[in-house]
Amino acid sequence: MVRLGTKADTLDRLRPFLTTARILPLVHFTSREWRDRPDRLLAGLRRHEWAAGPVMVRSSATTEDTGTDSNAGRFRSVPARNQDELAAAVDEVFASYGRVDAQDQVLIQPLLERVRASGVAFSCDPNSGAPYRVVNWSATGRTDAVTGGGSAELHISYGAAWADPAEAPDPQVGAVWELLAELHNLLGEQRRLDIEFAFSDLGELILLQVRPLTVTKVAVAAEEHRATLTATARQITETTRSRSRVLGHRAVYGVMPDWNPAEMIGLRPRPLAVSLYRHLITDQVWAAARARYGYRDLTGTRLMVQFSGLPYVDVAASFTSFVPREVPDELAGRLVGHWLDQLVAKPYLHDKVESHIAVSAGTFRTAQRLEALAGFSAGERDRLAGFLRRFTGQLVRGDLWEQDIARLRLLNEADNGETHAAGCSADDIGCCGPALVARLDVCAAYGSSPFAALARAAFIATDLLDDLVREGVLSPEDRARFIGGLRLVASEMRRDFAVLDRAVFLKRYGQLRxxxxxxxxxxxxxxxxxxxxxxxxxxxxxxxxxxxxPFELSGKQRRQVEALLVREGLTFDVARLMDFMTTAIRGREHGKLAFTSVLGDVLTGVRRLGERSGCGVDDMSYLDVTTLATLTGDPAHDLPVLREVAARGRAAHAVSQTVVLPPLVTGPADVRSFALPQxxxxxxxxxxxxxxxxxxxxxxxxxxxxxxxxxxxxxxxxxxxxxxxxxxxxxxxxxxxxxxxxxxxxxxxxxxxxxxxxxxxxxxxxxxxxxxxxxxxxxx
Structure with missing residues (x-):
């Protein structure tokens, strides 16, 4: 078995045994040797044929590549184009160490100039220690493109340690997997490794460096991790089979489309956050709000699913809910299927599905966007444009969004009057679980439900506003002035912070987090x-x-908008359009503030309820709404329940920390191997x-x-x-x-x-x- 040492020692020891990659010829020596006999060292180097050309003088200090600190990138590597530059390059590298130890080394190798790709790879996930092969590479032609942090064209892939190299997302990645496997065999199965590599212009894999990877997390056992990923793959398959009323011919799950959980609750949220998000948004509220506005009715369909604790949006369900109710089933099904295919072909659009893939309303450029529908006849595109045009016309002319604004105004009154169980005072927001769940229900009915509807209206309003820019009616500066004149939450908070007394300011905004x-x-x-x-x-x-x-259209702009409304067959006038865009965008922002204010109080109540039973906030973060409803406020009853739930939630959350999935999951195979989209x-x-x-x-x-x-x-x-x-x-x-x-x-x-x-x-x-x-x- 090969023993790790300094950068130079490790490469030198591996050279005779390595078969899956090549290590460039090398010479190394210590600072003491360089100080005592530099001429002899340079003469010895000149006897190597490869040293006649350009070389790279690389650091190999004793403080690099240790089991506790890699010092990666801290010291210099200096090229020497000819032998006249060599001595100065060696001195410069030694000088970069600061305080030089007698046993510190430099490493000299041929300069690798023509590079197809280069990068770094880990034999485990550096964040969790889980047994993944993580490869981070760039095709810029620079060997420091990844380590230097200067490249925007970064490719990152993950593969389970037990996955076959043939499953790798790229043949070059598969070659790096094989190299990692061989290094494990040579250096020890339990060794966590961090390597640097490059592919020459001829496609040859070059190993540049091997060092121990410092990971503070306790690694999960390989067999346990394999069992977890196998169960996750099975869960993806079973979830796909259990869906109903969802259109499209395939299942796709994403962390960013629609009600993007990555943004709202994070990639690995704790159970309480997930449960609250479900209760207030993704179980019922999301679909009911869209059905009320005239989209296909998916009430009863959960938008968010979890795979080993990682939250994902069911993109097929999301796309289905973007289709107006009047669109016939056959046409709607083909449309959703086309959108899903487009997303899978262009996964980098997973956070831009409505602006670049789905068309959920009739705006000023709907016809141009529908032209991209491959496989649809001109007549079918015209029919779809008609459905979307009528949908937008009914929405903007109607008063549903105005009703939602009015419903939001009732939130405080309803919350104060309907959410306290018998025996609970109005000031004791942590009195018992049923009272807190009652507040959540009121928050959903008068807060998150109208907010969810207004969020949909605001998206359409923003689409209309952006189309006015694309049509040349508004400039980008006009768009900024329009938004800036709406007096949204950020502006109000900045103004209030400047003028209000501290206590008054915190009373207005203090419940937010x-x-x-x-x-x-x-x-x-x-x-x-x-x-x-x-x-x-x-x-x-x-x-x-x-x-x-507030922004106002000029006379010319008003006439241009009128012409666009006529051209697109949109049956509302300019005044109604401006009122809709203003009210919807402002309503969404203020709706979010209103319902999250109540949510902030509920979370305070949950914390206080836990404190009564001697449970800290960390324990309460593993709670869920169903369990919350059973808590009486009596420590004798609540404490055993909370201990059991916290232990179960802690264990499940620990599993989620060891699982990495792509932002877009298209099938169970993604559990074993995937590349992150650009x-x-x-x-x-x-x-x-x-x-x-x-x-x-x-x-x-x-x-x-x-x-x-x-x-x-x-x-x-x-x-x-x-x-x-x-x-x-x-x-x-x-x-x-x-x-x-x-x-x-x-x-x-x-x-x-x-x-x-x-x-x-x-x-x-x-x-x-x-x-x-x-x-x-x-x-x-």
Whole structure:
């Protein structure tokens, strides 16, 4: 068995045995040897034929590649184009170590100049220690494209440790899997490895480095992990079979389409967050709201499913619910099937399904979008356009969205009057489980239900607004002025923060929290200093758009819109259109604030109910709504129930931490092997900013920074009171709440960058965000 050592020692020891890849010729020596006899070392190097050409002098310090700290990328690698440059290159590499130990080495190899692809690979998931082969590579032709963090063209794939290399998403990835397997055999089965590799222009796999991978998590046993993935694959198959009233010929599940759980509750949420999201949105509310507006009725169909605890949207159900009720079944089924095929062919659109794939309403460019329907006759496309046109006309002319605005206004009255069980005082929001569930039911009826409907209306309104830009009626600046003049939540919060007394401000917004459904996320009023800089309270924010006047069409623009309405056969006038767009977009934002305020109080009640029984907030995060309804407030009754539920939920959540699935699941085979799609981020506004990077979830100060947060949850509205320069989120779509917030305030943003780019940018110190050009550049 080969023993790991320094970078140079490990490669030297592996060279005679390795068969699945080649290790370049090498020479290495210590700093003491270099200090004592540099001329002899250089003379010895010249005797190697390969040393006559360009070489790379690489670091091989004793503090690199240890079992506790890799120091990856900390030290220099310096090319030497000829022998005259060699001594200076060696000195430069040794100098990069800082305090040089006598046993520190440098490693000299031929310079690998013509590279087809390069990257890094792990023999386990570096986040969880689970037995996956993770390959991160780039085809830029640079051997440091991945390790240097400068490439946007990153490919990431996962494969179960027991998957056959033939199942790899790319033949080159399969070759790296075989290399990892051989290294395991040579170095020890239990060894966790991090390797660097490259493919030459001739396709030969070159091993550049092997080091132990430092993972703090306790790894799951290989057989246990295999059993979990096998069960997950079976669950995907069974879930697909059990669906009813869902159109389309295939099943597809995604973390970002529609009511995107990745944005709202995260990729691996705890049971309470999942249960609340189901109760308020994805079990009944989502479908009832759409059916009420005239879409196909899918009430009784759950939109969100979970695979080993990971939440996914049933995309076929989502697409089915985007079809107006009047469309005949046969045509509707073919339409949904076509959309599903398009998404599978272009998985990078998984967070843009409505803007780029599904057509859910008649707008000013519906005909152009329907032209992309392959396999549909001109007559069928015309029929679909007619159904969509009538749907939009009925919606905009009708008063359903106005009724939803009125229903939201009743939420506080209904919540205060209908949600307290006998024996509970109105102030004791944690009195018992049934009272809290009653508040959730009222929240659903008067809060999340009208909000869900208004969210649909707002999407159509935004589509109409964007089409006016595409038709040249409005400029992008006009669109920004329209949104900025709506006085949405972010603007109101910034204005209120500047003018209201602290106590009054927190009474209005204090029940909100960054993780809307997450009981572990502190409310604004629980840790206000964490969120708000009170010293800046009365200073107006630079470039504040909160005082903008409502946007008005010019006479010419009004005539142009009238002509478009006639052209498209839309049976409402310009005034009604503007009223619909204004009310729907504003209503969605205020509806979200209204129902999440009640939800925030319910989560506080759950925490207090747990405290009565001696259970902390961590235990309560494993609760679900069904169990909540059984809690009496009596510790003697509740404590055994809570202990059992918390233990069960903790175990299930632990399993979810060991499972990685793609953002788009198309079948059980995706459990064993997949490649992450290349995400195309959504750039918001046309502004530009260069600033330091702030990761607020780990405690960085956001003021004046380009802020990076994983989700586009509107609970992060507090950021907009802190004068941020820009915003980047890993998840979220072009019409997500945070996208609207950024547009309203004129802040450059990247919404939905995807995990690969988000992680890459998170490692930067300074970024330049040019939203107009769609570019993010690492400055430092």
């Amino acid at each position: 960054p993780g809307t459904y997450d009981i572990l996320s502190p409310r604004y009023d629980e840790t206000p200093e964490r969120y708000f800089d009170w010293s800046a309270q009365n200073r107006p924010a630079p470039g504040d758009h909160a005082t903008r006047r 995400i195309r981020p959504n750039f918001v506004t046309r502004a530009r900013a260069t600033a330091r990077v702030a990761l607020v979830d780990v405690g960085d100060t956001p003021d004046g920074a380009i802020v990076l947060v994983a989700s586009a949850d509107p609970g992060y509205d507090w950021l907009f009171t802190r004068g941020i320069a820009g915003l980047v989120t890993a998840f979220g779509g072009a019409n997500s709440h945070m996208a609207i917030r950024a547009l309203e305030l004129g802040i450059p943003a990247v919404i939905g960058a995807g995990t690969a780019l988000f992680d890459q940018w998170s490692r930067a110190n300074v970024l330049e965000l040019d939203a107009a050009s769609g570019l993010v550049t690492v400055i430092a």
